[in-house]
Amino acid sequence: MSTTTGTTWTGWWRASSAPGACWPTPDAWRRIGDARAPGRRGSVDSDLYRENILDHYRNPRNRGTLAGAQIRHQDVNPLCGDEVRFEVRLDERGRVEAAAFDGRGCAISQASASMLTEAVRGKSLDAIKAMGRDDVLALLGIPLSPVRLKCALLALKVLQAGIHRYEAERAERAGAAGSGSAAAGDAAGAGGDAPAGGA
Structure with a gap:
């Protein structure tokens, strides 16, 4: 259930009912060799992060x-x-006022988007454009294989691509408006320089 007011679930995508194949198992953690793998030192922290991912x-x-x-x-x-x-909705300063997502996929990709x-x-x-893999890994708090890392980074990739497109469209509109104003000014100037009809 969404915790944000102003968003509406549309069913555009329907999330799968299970975490999916991308979900890191304890064996996968051990193969990675991370100290936070279940059964190693720090496993309590790892379990807490894992529960947080499942909650999201x-x-x-x-x-x-x-x-x-x-x-x-x-x-x-x-x-x-x-x-x-x-x-994303921006405020008057151009900062993120609110954000929402929709989608389907494994627990890692959907939890990452939620976070x-x-x-x-x-x-x-x-x-946001300066954010990278380390920022996403800090949110998740668990080690990830290269394949699962792509799942985790999908939401950030989508958001950053959306920002680049938004900024490009704004620049294009501003350029078109500037060209239109310049053309109007040139036309007005040309009209002012035209010789007046004599008697």
């Missing part, structure tokens, strides 16, 4: 559509079929 997957925050969103983008991870759509909607609130677009 089963009870996603800010899932749905966002009224007044200026940024909307969607994409798919071709390796496993995970899908994410991300929407990201909370993490980007209040951030500038430049700050």
Whole structure:
């Protein structure tokens, strides 16, 4: 159930009922050799992070559509079929006022998207464009294989692509408006220089 007011679940995508093949198992953690793997030192912290991921997957925050969103983008991870759509509404300063997502896929991709909607609130677009894998891994708190890392980074990839498209469209509109104003000014100037009809 979404915790954000102003978002509406549309059923555009229906999440799968199980975490999916991308979910890291205890054996996978041990193969990675991370100290936080279950059965190793720090396993309590790892279990807490894992429960947090499952909570975001089963009870996603800010899932749905966002009224007044200026940024909307969607994409798919071709390796496993995970899908994410991300929407952002900006305030008057150009910072993220609210964010929402929708999608389907494994626990990692969907939990990452849910966490990201909370993490980007209040951030500038430049700050979000500067985010990378370490920021996403810090949100998740668990080690990931390269394949699962792609699942985790999908939401950030979608959001950053949406920002780039939004900024490109704004620049294009501004350029078109500037060209139109210049053309109008040239036309007005040409009209003013035209010789007056004599008697």
